C-alpha cells in the first residue's frame with residue numbers, strides 16, 4: 001500500500017549525531033556492554049532484526065526470547081547502547097492518569113481513554129515484576145508522585161480533569177489524592193492544586209543495560225552490534241523478508257522491529273509527519289558537601305505560576321536531584337527543539353531556568369546552595385496525535401513499529417514491546433493481544449491524518 005509522502009522539506013533522513021552530551025546516568029557508570037559487538041562482522045541473516053537498542057528495542061528482544069529462546073535476533077544500535085532518549089531521561093516511572101486521558105476520552109470515547117490509563121498502570125506493575133524476576137539492580141524505588149499546579153488557571157484545569165474522571169466513575173480515580181485550594185502547606189511553595197498517587201523512580205541506564213545482559217545470557221542466537229546505524233531498508237525479492245543496509249554490510253531478516261523512536265522515519269518515511277524528533281533537557285542538581293535541603297520523599301511535577309512544567313526525582317546517597325522540563329520556555333523557538341536531533345548541544349531558551357530552581361520552588365531549600373552540576377539534552381519521538389504507533393506497519397508485512405512515546409515512554413514501553421513481541425512470535429494480530437490498547441495501534445488512517453494535517457499536530461497544541 002503506497003502512502004503519499006507530502007512534504008519533502010521534512011523528509012531528510014535523520015541519524016543520531018556522533019557526539020552527544022553524556023548524561024548523568026551514563027557518566028556515573030559506563031556499562032561493559034555499552035559498546036559491545038557480539039561478533040567482529042555483522043551476521044548475514046536473522047529471524048528478527050531490531051533497529052535501536054534503547055528501552056523499546058531491549059524490551060522487544062527480552063520478550064521475544066521469553067517466547068522462543070532459540071530465535072535468532074540481531075540488534076543494531078547507531079551509537080552506544082542506551083545512548084538515545086532512554087539514557088537521558090529523568091527516571092520517572094509515573095503513569096498518566098488524567099493529563100492526556102480527558103483528550104483521549106473526548107476523541108475516542110470513555111472506554112478507550114480509560115483503557116489507555118489502565119495500560120499505563122499495568123505497566124507499573126509489570127515492570128515491578130520484571131525487576132524482581134530478572135533480578136535487575138537499577139535503584140528501583142516505589143514511591144508516590146506529587147503533581148502540583150501553582151497557577152489558579154492550571155489548578156482549575158486540573159480540577160476539571162479530575163472531576164470528569166470522578167463523574168465517569170473511573171475505577172482508578174480513588175487511588176489519586178487530589179487536593180484543591182491555595183491553603184496547602186506542603187514542601188512545594190505556593191501550590192493551588194495537587195494530585196498524589198503511586199509511582200516509582202529508577203536509574204534508566206542501569207535498568208536497560210541489566211536487561212540487555214539478561215537478553216544476551218538467555219538467547220542462544222542473539223547478536224548485538226553497536227555503532228552500526230541502519231541506513232536503508234528494502235524488500236528481499238529473492239527470498240522474501242527484508243534487507244537492511246548499514247555502513248558495515250547488510251543483514252537479511254524475516255521480520256523487523258523499528259525501535260528507533262525519534263528517528264523511525266529515516267527507514268519508514270511514511271511516518272515523517274507522525275513521529276517527529278523533538279529535544280528535551282534535563283539537569284543534575286547537586287548540593288555542596290556539608291549542606292542539604294529538606295528531605296524529598298516523593299517525585300514531583302511542578303507547573304509554576306507561569307505555566308512552565310518541570311519534574312524532579314530525588315537521588316539516593318546525597319547525590320541531589322534530577323530536574324528536567326521547561327519546554328514552555330523553548331516552545332516559541334521551534335528551531336531549537338522541533339524536528340531537531342542534535343543532542344550534542346543544550347537548548348538556549350532554557351538557559352538559567354534551572355539555576356536556583358530548588359531554592360525558589362521548595363520550602364527548606366532556600367539556604368542549600370543547590371547548583372546545576374550538569375545538564376544534557378535528549379531526542380524524543382513526539383507524535384502528531386499524542387499516542388505512540390504500535391503494531392505492524394501498514395502495507396509492510398513483517399515490519400513492526402514500537403515508537404513515538406512523547407517523552408513519556410517509561411510507563412508504556414514495557415508492555416507495548418511485549419505485545420509486539422507476542423504478535424511476532426505467535427503471528428497474531430494487534431487486536432488479539434488483549435492488553436494492547438486499541439488507540440495505540442498504528443493505522444493508515446492515523447498516518448494519513450498526520451500527513452494531511454497541520455505540521456506537528458498536537459505537538460504545538
Ligand SMILES: Cc1cc2nc3c(=O)[nH]c(=O)nc-3n(C[C@H](O)[C@H](O)[C@H](O)COP(=O)(O)OP(=O)(O)OC[C@H]3O[C@@H](n4cnc5c(N)ncnc54)[C@H](O)[C@@H]3O)c2cc1C
Nearest residue numbers: 052054055056078084085086089090092230261378409410
Ligand atoms: C530529557 C528527557 C527526559 C525524559 N524523562 C522521562 C521521564 O522521566 N519519564 C518517562 O516516562 N519518559 C521520559 N523521557 C522519555 C523516554 O526517555 C522515552 O520515551 C523512552 O526512553 C524511549 O525509548 P525508546 O527505546 O523508544 O527510544 P530511545 O531510547 O531513543 O532508543 C532509540 C535508539 O535507536 C537508535 N537509533 C536511531 N536510529 C537508528 C538507526 N537508523 N539505526 C540503529 N539505531 C538507531 C538510537 O541511537 C537510540 O539508542 C524523557 C526523555 C528525554 C529526552
